Amino acid sequence: MLTATQLSKTYLTPAGELTVLRDVSLRLNAGESACIMGPSGSGKSTLLYILGGLEPPSTGSVDLGGTNPYALSADALAAFRNKEVGFVLQDHCLLPQCTVLENVLVPTLVGEADSGAAERAQSLLGQVGLGQRLHHRPAELSGGEKQRAAIARALIRNPRLILCDEPTGNLDAETASTVGDLLIAMHARQHAIMIVVTHSDALGSRFAKRWRMDRGRLAV
Numbered sequence: 675m676l677t678a679t680q681l682s683k684t685y686l687t688p689a690g691e692l693t694v695l696r697d698v699s700l701r702l703n704a705g706e707s708a709c710i711m712g713p714s715g716s717g718k719s720t721l722l723y724i725l726g727g728l729e730p731p732s733t734g735s736v737d738l739g740g741t742n743p744y745a746l747s748a749d750a751l752a753a754f755r756n757k758e759v760g761f762v763l764q765d766h767c768l769l770p771q772c773t774v775l776e777n778v779l780v781p782t783l784v785g786e787a788d789s790g791a792a793e794r795a796q797s798l799l800g801q802v803g804l805g806q807r808l809h810h811r812p813a814e815l816s817g818g819e820k821q822r823a824a825i826a827r828a829l830i831r832n833p834r835l836i837l838c839d840e841p842t843g844n845l846d847a848e849t850a851s852t853v854g855d856l857l858i859a860m861h862a863r864q865h866a867i868m869i870v871v872t873h874s875d876a877l878g879s880r881f882a883k884r885w886r887m888d889r890g891r892l893a894v
């Protein structure tokens with residue numbers, strides 16, 4: 675289960691304090707998903723970073739499967755992010771010098787040796803429709819294919835939490851639709867929790883839980 679309780683986030687800027695999240699609480703069980711929609715600057719990405727262990731909240735707490743990531747040591751927090759959280763961002767962030775297969779394996783290179791990783795990566799790449807592209811480099815892929823590879827990379831450690839920040843934001847409508855289908859299908863197989871931030875009504879309408887962020891407040 676993922677719970678966030680009364681999160682707030684205030685940045686100290688040269689112009690003074692800037693509060694970008696106010697009293698945000700949410701809860702999702704394993705297997706559930708939700709989308710977050712709302713205007714630019716309303717705090718959606720900030721919330722995802724806090725939930726994913728990338729940015730501590732100013733007040734409030736996060737609990738994923740019984741762990742509060744911000745109570746962990748720096749090493750344990752890094753391991754938590756690597757194992758428990760998969761991110762899919764608007765930009766695929768694939769390493770240009772590595773093949774598709776190598777990119778998917780990157781998260782498995784830290785921590786203890788993961789002997790089944792290569793097999794799992796190939797299986798995941800088959801599931802996302804890239805079974806024939808294992809040895810291509812990112813520059814040799816279409817935009818939709820790069821996002822598919824990024825989805826496989828996000829899932830390679832079987833994370834408890836999948837966080838997607840405008841995952842179809844750079845794609846044309848048709849490609850966005852197939853990548854959206856893929857995300858939803860992959861989530862359904864994983865028994866993970868998934869939160870998708872999107873500006874796309876077409877993608878947002880696919881979620882039973884549609885949450886709205888407005889000026890730092892989340893209406894769940």
Ligand SMILES: Nc1ncnc2c1ncn2[C@@H]1O[C@H](COP(=O)(O)OP(=O)(O)OP(=O)(O)O)[C@@H](O)[C@H]1O
Nearest residue numbers: 685687692694712713714715716717718719720721
């Ligand atoms: N490190 C930071 N320091 C100061 N202000 C920040 C910082 N990060 C984000 N902000 C501010 O917090 C607000 C929320 O930003 P955030 O990126 O969460 O918005 P968003 O809802 O994801 O917007 P978009 O839809 O454009 O991606 C913005 O006004 C932004 O300028």
Ligand SMILES: [Mg+2]
Nearest residue numbers: 718719720839
């Ligand atoms: Mg954002």
